Amino acid sequence: MKRVISGIKPSGELNIGGYGGALQPFITIQHEYECFFFVPDLHAITVTQDPKELYQRSKDIAAFYIAAGIDPKKSAIFIQSHVPAHAELGWMMETQSHFGELSRMTQFKEKSDGKDSVSAALFTYPALMAADILLYQATHVPVGDDQKQHLEMTRDLALRFNNRFGSTFVVPEPIIQSLGSRIMGLDDPSKKMSKSNPNRNSCVLMLDSPDEIRKKFSKAVTDSEGSVHLDWEAKPAVSNLIEIYAVFSGDSIAAIERQYEGQGYGSFKRDLAEVVVEKLIPIQERYKEIIDSEELITILKDGALKASEAAKATLHQAKRAMGFVTF
């Protein structure tokens, strides 16, 4: 049986980078695998969170999963902290993680860079992420490019545990889309599109109005060549826009290049904004319908039940393997 687990942290407002790298691939994948999509709130608190914002954003991510098209009848949608097995197995995986390998994680280095003090949990985060995945015996994990290293560590931990304590965990494979797995900032194509960038024009948010979206794309940096073709080395800014166009329209890169041949950037950027607006409007409408609804609460309760059932067996097996007293 092929099984998928993945999640998007509720650590900021969702942007089209998270949509391209994760949410849209979830929608496609749900038909081919048994899927678990969760809101990793335990991961969000590895950096300081305002409690009101964490509350709202956790509900937001769950609502976006549904609004973007994940069918809760087919896939479990749940909040990580509703399934305590994550924290339990997370601790067990932490005991199997080495200080050296955790020190090599790029995301930790980036997030701790220049800070006087960071939480111990930010450092041990990959052990919890490994637990999230291994608990469900997931065969595949769809993520954006920046999570590749964490996935590699998950595989190492699974193999290490299996070797030491006997075969317990499935060793998962990442699924990284060829398109959209690394959407860059609109103001600077050398940096990942991120909600933490203080320049508001660098990032299109899932709840931006059509006019905001148009404004952001009209201000997006390009180059002086005036030719719409993909070349990440020589034309990173335009290549990023072409990739966003492809992700949101479903058109191939070649078709986009053909369509805008000899036209400069003006009409390309205007059309790109419309392609994104067209995709986001129905998602925004559905989001507004469910964000404060009973329906959302029911979906999250059902999802947590289904996830707890699936997690229980693996946790029990891992505890026995390690020598815990279990009945």
Ligand code: AMP
């Ligand atoms: P996060 O919001 O950091 O939890 O990211 C959620 C998912 O979206 C992860 O799979 C990330 O790899 C992916 N992701 C986040 N930002 C981007 C981006 N700019 N481009 C592509 N994927 C992204």
Ligand code: TRP
């Ligand atoms: N670490 C991921 C991110 O920052 C979020 C995440 C936590 C995750 N646990 C996961 C993704 C398990 C996939 C599977 O984007």
